[in-house]
Amino acid sequence: MTPSPTYRVGIAGASGRMGRMLVEAVLAADDCRIGAAFDQPGSATLGQDAAAFLGQRSGAVIGADLSALAGCQVLIDFTRPEGTLAHLQACVQQRVQMVIGTTGFDAAQKATIEAAAQHIAIVMAPNMSVGVNVTLKLLEQAARALGPDYDIEIVEAHHRHKVDAPSGTALHMGAVIAAAQGRELADCAVYERYGHTGARAPGSIGFATVRGGDIVGDHTVLFAGTGERIEISHKSSSRTTYAQGSLQAVRFLAGRSSGLYDMYDVLGLR
Missing domain, CATH: 3.40.50.720 (NAD(P)-binding Rossmann-like Domain)
Incomplete structure (x- = not known):
């Protein structure tokens, strides 16, 4: 052998x-x-x-x-x-x-x-996890199938020592979703909300960041439609x-x- x-x-x-x-x-x-x-x-x-x-x-x-x-x-x-x-x-x-x-x-x-x-x-790659990359493929398919009638929000959580936000994985998720819908993330991303923001902009992709403790890395993408919502999540414990x-x-x-x-x-x- x-x-x-x-x-x-x-x-x-x-x-x-x-x-x-x-x-x-x-x-x-x-x-x-x-x-x-x-x-x-x-x-x-x-x-x-x-x-x-x-x-x-x-x-x-x-x-x-x-x-x-x-x-x-x-x-x-x-x-x-x-x-x-x-x-x-x-x-x-x-x-x-x-x-x-x-x-x-x-x-x-x-x-x-x-x-x-x-x-x-x-x-x-912003994330080397096999599971995360399979999740990215699922997000690509979901974004293409669901289309513009679903609002998209990406929530990520990491440990207190992480210095960049949103995480590279969250940004890559946003880019994959935007590309699947024929858009550029830079044209539709919303990274901050504070005060009187007005109604949610149609077609926007929102990001929320959590930092605390020893969280290795959690990512959830919410596709929120009328009468239903779909959540695709990946959580790392190690x-x-x-x-x-x-x-x-x-x-x-x-x-x-x-x-x-x-x-x-x-x-x-x-």
Whole structure:
């Protein structure tokens, strides 16, 4: 029997909440190993083994020097936009693929990632969960079938430490729904309501944000019609789903030299 390939995976933000979940997932995968682990200069974890928090040894020491990417085939990055773009530059220079789960990019930053994808293969998605991406497909179908007679509201909830709002997943849900109805989200999104707002604008897509506690990630889309409403929800109880989806993205990138992909591509939902 031919042995499974071993993917040498770099992990950005290795001592953060998501980084540690990725470390654990890579260690548990038969076909992956940690090629390098990174954190910000000055982090208290620099010089420690990436799996020290588990009482294990991965053989990869957390560092800040991106030259260690030379030992990796792909870097998984769930950090912040500025950090991800710095990592992106290093990956292009060293021809290392990327899986990007970071959210909060502006239009110029997204354009930079698109340009980099001409040189390396990248999977970028605001949510790596398999369940979330199946939910996105359901939303696409519902939006197309229900049409303009149903008002659409998107409610998302995350932990108190999340710094961007609405979440990247919520925004992507809105974009998928708008596209399914032949519209652009920028033309119909409503992000704030306060005071005397007047009646709801026909065709608008509303967003509501909740932040508190340790909520991993909840998203509900409400299609409210006359006499009925439909709610499609996804609730995450663990970041494990994001980590496992990321490893599916790593495997998908094998053999690809360039291009920008998302989880629809990884899961065959296109």
